[in-house]
Amino acid sequence: MGELAFAGSLLLLGIIILVDTKNMVVPPGSGSVGPQVFPTIIGIFIVAVAFFLSVEVLRGNYGQPEGTEFGEIETKTDFKTLGTVGASILTYPFLIESAGFVIASTVVFFGVGFAYGARKPIKNLSIALAFALVVYLTFTKGLSVELPAGILKGIL
Amino acid sequence: MNNVESLLHGFASALTLSNLMFGLLGTFLGTLVGVLPGIGPALAIALLLPITYSVNPASALIMFAAIYYGAMYGGSTTSILLNTPGESGSVITALEGHQMAKRGRAGAALATAAIGSFVAGTIATGILAFAAPSLANVAISVTAADYFALMLVAFMTVGSLLGSSMIRGMVSLSVGLALGLVGSDLQSGAVRLTFGNLHAIDGIETVTVIVSIFALGEALYIAGRAKESGWSLIQMQGKALMTKEDWRRSWRPWLRGTGIGFPLGIMPAGGSEVPTFLSYSVEKNLSKNKDEFGKGAIEGVAGPEAANNANAAGALVPLLALGLPTSATAAVILVAFQTYNIQTGPLLFATNPDVVWTLIAALFVGNTLLLILNLPFVKIWVKLLKIPKPYLFAGITTFALMGAYVANNAIFDLWIALGVAVVGYFFRRFGVPITPLIIGLILGPMAELQMRRALQISGGDPAALFATPLSKVLYSVLALVVFTPFIWRAIKKRSIKYPGK
Numbered sequence: 001m002g003e004l005a006f007a008g009s010l011l012l013l014g015i016i017i018l019v020d021t022k023n024m025v026v027p028p029g030s031g032s033v034g035p036q037v038f039p040t041i042i043g044i045f046i047v048a049v050a051f052f053l054s055v056e057v058l059r060g061n062y063g064q065p066e067g068t069e070f071g072e073i074e075t076k077t078d079f080k081t082l083g084t085v086g087a088s089i090l091t092y093p094f095l096i097e098s099a100g101f102v103i104a105s106t107v108v109f110f111g112v113g114f115a116y117g118a119r120k121p122i123k124n125l126s127i128a129l130a131f132a133l134v135v136y137l138t139f140t141k142g143l144s145v146e147l148p149a150g151i152l153k154g155i156l
Numbered sequence: 157m158n159n160v161e162s163l164l165h166g167f168a169s170a171l172t173l174s175n176l177m178f179g180l181l182g183t184f185l186g187t188l189v190g191v192l193p194g195i196g197p198a199l200a201i202a203l204l205l206p207i208t209y210s211v212n213p214a215s216a217l218i219m220f221a222a223i224y225y226g227a228m229y230g231g232s233t234t235s236i237l238l239n240t241p242g243e244s245g246s247v248i249t250a251l252e253g254h255q256m257a258k259r260g261r262a263g264a265a266l267a268t269a270a271i272g273s274f275v276a277g278t279i280a281t282g283i284l285a286f287a288a289p290s291l292a293n294v295a296i297s298v299t300a301a302d303y304f305a306l307m308l309v310a311f312m313t314v315g316s317l318l319g320s321s322m323i324r325g326m327v328s329l330s331v332g333l334a335l336g337l338v339g340s341d342l343q344s345g346a347v348r349l350t351f352g353n354l355h356a357i358d359g360i361e362t363v364t365v366i367v368s369i370f371a372l373g374e375a376l377y378i379a380g381r382a383k384e385s386g387w388s389l390i391q392m393q394g395k396a397l398m399t400k401e402d403w404r405r406s407w408r409p410w411l412r413g414t415g416i417g418f419p420l421g422i423m424p425a426g427g428s429e430v431p432t433f434l435s436y437s438v439e440k441n442l443s444k445n446k447d448e449f450g451k452g453a454i455e456g457v458a459g460p461e462a463a464n465n466a467n468a469a470g471a472l473v474p475l476l477a478l479g480l481p482t483s484a485t486a487a488v489i490l491v492a493f494q495t496y497n498i499q500t501g502p503l504l505f506a507t508n509p510d511v512v513w514t515l516i517a518a519l520f521v522g523n524t525l526l527l528i529l530n531l532p533f534v535k536i537w538v539k540l541l542k543i544p545k546p547y548l549f550a551g552i553t554t555f556a557l558m559g560a561y562v563a564n565n566a567i568f569d570l571w572i573a574l575g576v577a578v579v580g581y582f583f584r585r586f587g588v589p590i591t592p593l594i595i596g597l598i599l600g601p602m603a604e605l606q607m608r609r610a611l612q613i614s615g616g617d618p619a620a621l622f623a624t625p626l627s628k629v630l631y632s633v634l635a636l637v638v639f640t641p642f643i644w645r646a647i648k649k650r651s652i653k654y655p656g657k
Binding site: 037 | 206207209210211321323324326327330331333334337341343344345346347348349372375376377379380381382544545546547549550551553554555557558561562565567570571574577582583584585586587588600603604607608611612615616
C-alpha cells in the first residue's frame with residue numbers, strides 16, 4: 001500500500017513537470033529546440049516509470065527495504081525515534097542564522113544522540129557542545145570558511 | 157610538452173612542502189571519515205568538500221586526492237573488522253575479509269587490502285596518465301549527438317545495474333533528472349520548476365543533495381526501521397603484516413584485479429559492484445583452495461580490493477577526458493572540480509594542463525602517503541569503530557547539515573536538504589538505489605545541452621541524433637545494456653550466496 005502511494009507521488013511529480021513545462025514562459029528567440037523539449041521528455045519518462053512501478057507493485061513485486069550496517073530491518077516503523085530525529089533536524093534551518101552555528105549544531109547533535117539512545121543528558125550535551133565548538137573553530141579559524149556566529153557573536 | 161614532462165611538472169607542484177602537508181591532512185581526514193561505519197567514499201568526499209573551499213586549487217586538489225584514497229581505504233578497514241560494507245564495492249571485502257578477521261587474520265586482510273589498493277592504484281593512475289590525454293584528443297572530434305548517446309548509455313547502465321530491480325533504478329534516475337531541471341535554463345533563460353522562488357533560479361546545489369540523501373536519509377531510515385543491535389567488532393591481534401605465503405597468494409590477484417577493474421572503470425558500468433564481483437569469481441575459479449572461499453581466503457580480499465581501486469582510477473578517465481561521471485564517487489569529484497571552476501572534458505588538458513597534471517601526480521602521492529601512514533596506524537583507526545552509535549549518528553547528521561548549508565550559505569539549501577532526506581528515507585524503504593539519482597542530477601542538464609546542440613544544428617530534425625557512426629554504435633550498446641542486467645544477475649546469483657547482508 002505504502003509503495004503504491006510512493007509510485008503515486010512519482011506520478012504526481014511527472015504531472016507537475018509536464019504542467020509547469022506547458023505553462024512555461026518561453027523567451028523569444030529560443031531556437032527550434034527550446035527549453036520545453038527536454039522537460040517534456042523527462043515528464044513523460046517519469047509518468048511511464050511511475051506506471052511500470054505501480055504494475056510491479058500490483059503484481060506483488062514489492063521493493064525490498066535496504067539492508068543497513070546497523071542491525072536488522074524491522075517491518076514496523078519506529079515513529080518515536082524517527083520523529084525525534086526528524087524534529088531535531090527540522091530545528092536547524094530555524095536556528096542556523098538566528099542563533100548561530102554552535103547552538104544550532106548542539107541542538108541537532110543532542111536531539112539525534114538522544115533519539116539514538118544517549119540517555120545521559122549532561123554527557124550528551126557536553127559532547128554536543130564540544131563537537132559544535134571544535135567544528136566551528138576548525139572551520140572559521142583554521143580553514144577560513146565562514147559559519148554564522150549568531151547570538152554568540154563577540155564571544156567566539 | 158609530452159605527457160612525461162607534464163607529469164613531472166605535476167609532481168614538482170604536488171611535492172612542495174605545503175602541498176605535502178595538505179596531502180597528509182587529506183589522508184588523515186579521509187581515512188577518519190571513511191572508517192566511520194555508514195560512510196562510503198562518495199559521502200566522505202562530499203562531507204569533506206567544505207574544507208577545501210578556501211584553499212587554492214592546486215593544494216585543494218592534492219588534499220582532495222588524498223581524501224579520496226583515504227576514504228576508500230577507511231571503508232575497507234570497516235568492512236574487514238566490522239562487516240559493514242559502506243558501498244557496493246566493499247561488499248566482497250566484507251564477505252571474505254571479515255571471515256579472515258574472525259579467524260584471527262585481520263592483520264593480513266588489512267595488509268593485503270592496503271598493499272593491493274596501492275599496487276592497483278599506482279598501476280591504474282599510470283595508465284590513466286597516458287589514456288586520459290589520448291582519449292581527450294580523440295574526444296575533441298566527438299559531436300554533440302555522440303555525447304548525448306553516451307550519456308543515455310550512462311543513464312541506462314547506472315540505472316539498471318544497481319539495486320534490486322531495473323524499474324527501481326529508473327525511479328531513482330527519473331527523480332534525479334527532475335531535480336536537475338530546477339532553475340533557469342542556461343540557453344534561453346526560461347525559468348523551470350521554481351514556483352516563484354528566487355533562490356531556486358540558480359538550481360539545486362549538488363553537494364546539498366548528495367550529503368542529505370546519503371547522510372540524512374540514512375539517519376532517518378535507521379532511526380525508523382533498524383532494530384537495536386550491537387556490532388561484532390573484531391579485535392585485531394598483532395600488526396597489519398603479511399607472511400611470505402600471503403604475499404605469494406596475493407600478488408597475482410592484485411594484478412588480475414587491476415586488469416579487471418581499470419577497463420570496467422572506463423566504461424559506464426555503474427560503479428565498482430561489477431568489477432569486484434567479477435574479480436572475486438575469477439579468483440575463486442583460479443584458486444587451488446576453492447573450499448577456503450567464503451571462509452576467509454586471502455585471494456578473495458586481494459583481488460576485489462585491487463579491482464575496486466583500479467576501477468576508481470579508471471572512472472577518472474571518462475571524467476577527465478569527457479566530463480562524464482560514471483559512479484557516485486566520480487560524480488562528487490566532478491562537483492568538486494566545478495567548485496574550483498575547472499571544467500572537465502576534452503579541453504581540460506589544453507586549458508588547464510597544470511591543474512590536471514597536478515591532480516594526476518597528487519593521486520600518486522596520495523596513494524603512497526596512504527600506504528606509509530595507514531598500515532602502522534591501523535590500530536588508531538580501529539579505535540574509531542568504538543564510537544557509540546548515538547554520537548556517531550549525531551555527529552554525521554550535524555556535519556551533513558553543515559555541508560548542506562555551507563556550500564552557498566543559504567537556508568534555502570537546508571529546506572532542499574530536508575526534502576531530499578525524506579526522499580532518501582523512502583528510497584531506502586522501498587529498495588530504490590541512490591546512485592542513479594545523483595548521476596541523473598549531474599548528467600541531466602549536460603545531456604539536455606548536448607541534445608539541443610545536436611538538434612539546433614539540424615534545425616530540429618531528430619535524425620541528427622543518430623547521424624554519426626559513433627552514435628549508431630552507442631545506441632547498439634544501449635540496446636545491449638538493457639538486456640545485460642538479466643544475464644549479470646544470473647551470474648551473480650550463481651557465484652555468490654549472500655550470508656544475510
